[in-house]
Amino acid sequence: MLNLYDTAVGTVRPLTLRDEGKVSMYVCGPTVYDLPHLGHGRFTLVFDVLRRYLIYSGLEVTYVSNITDIDDNIIGRAHREDRTEGEVAAEYEERWWEAMDLLEVLRPDMTPHATAFVDGMIATIAELLERGTAYQLPDGVYLDVSKVDGYGLLAGQPLESLRAGARVDAEVEKRSPLDFALWKAAKPDEPAWAAPFGAGRPGWHTECVVMSLSLLGDGFDLHGGGLDLKFPHHENERAQAVALGRPFAQHWAHNGWVMVEGEKMSKSLGNFTSLTDLLAKADPRAYRLLVLRSHYRAPIEVTAETIADAERGLDRLDALARRLELTSPPGPVIGTTDSDIETAAVERFVALMDDDLQTPQALGLVFELVGEANTALDDGDESRARRLGATVIRLAGAMGLTFDGAAAELDAATLALARARDEARAAKDFAAADALRDQLQAAGWVVEDTPSGTALHR
């Protein structure tokens, strides 16, 4: 059974399930107004790993992650580029999925779009107004957080203390600076929906409550996202659910920051903060490896060096995959106790993952198994090596790390060079053999000698 840190209570505790054997989870998705950045990559990887591990554990997971396709940033970009909001959102959503596919992040089971749930949001806001926990101002509808029991739960601070530090926006006559917009009144040249409380568009915090409760139902199991969403976004989602009298997420999970140059990543920093950019420059699996290598709640440093370090780690895993010609099966891995894998290692793995997803140690375990498999191969114990290799594929696969150990497809010319080199070596004409090796290397191949002759890979 998985034990997972719950931000709401500040401790690791068992992930309890509303329905036995089933997990309902909602992870806040992107606002599609720009290319995804490294922070997006981290949270999607972290929750992909969690999801895969739950599946591995034999649970039936329903994973919902939204696309925010209407907000200030989208409107701003549409205006600047003289396009519609829909065009902007569609373009960046496409780029989003491209990146997710490269990262091998499983697609959500459901991907609600904010604009498709506006009716539900309007109904929710109307109910909050009716209950008297929301109030109307000329520029929109606000939630009165003072009427919400336990406001500050996720922030870890009581309302008073939050209020003391809040910045005051002089332009708005909110009752409290912490009150937030449920609905933003229509402005010229902005998309708007008709509503009983005036035309406008939904505030950000409203969509996720409405979509998560609509799709997963009251009291769903887990709500996740980046640490920055803890407050105010998740706090405000929860506030609405409380104000509605509906049970909300039972467990809250947040992943740590992506750091660049020792500081929280920010948009003003260099190009390496673009996930799209990183995925074009490096093996996408390297980012997953980097993410797995530190605990999901700890900050990670992403630099060219840490990525390169991860890529070299990947080389070691790939080398074993090639040696044993291991290729990961498609789709998530489901745990088994087959006799063809190392049961003791699997048990260690499960114990580590069950303890708040200790992926750094789990990864250490995988690397240990790699070493053992190599040793077994060197000792000629192929059956043991195969068993260890199968375990590596399984456990790494449970965290979403995949391998393709199949021999590279060679074109006729390359194959001819490789064969010529084998012949030269057989004839002990090493000068010719080395020249052929140089030629192959110049063409981008890594050349290795194996018992069956020259082996090539990229």
Place this chain on the structure above:
RNA sequence: GGCGGCGUGGCCGAGUGGUUUAGGCAGGGGCCUGCAAAGCCCCGUACCCCGGUUCGAAUCCGGGCGCCGCCUCCA
């Protein structure tokens, strides 16, 4: 001002009262190889500082220093 996190060997990054070590990368030595590559073996005796608790602390407690974050849009 309120709240929170972090400080480990050349680098990244786990760990937590003691014994045998996380793991990866880089580096040195060796084996293997025609030479390489891959692989294997050996090598680092680290834990911000100062006190304290303890038979024993990197690990617990107190103090200090440094770094970072949240309280505002942000994954």
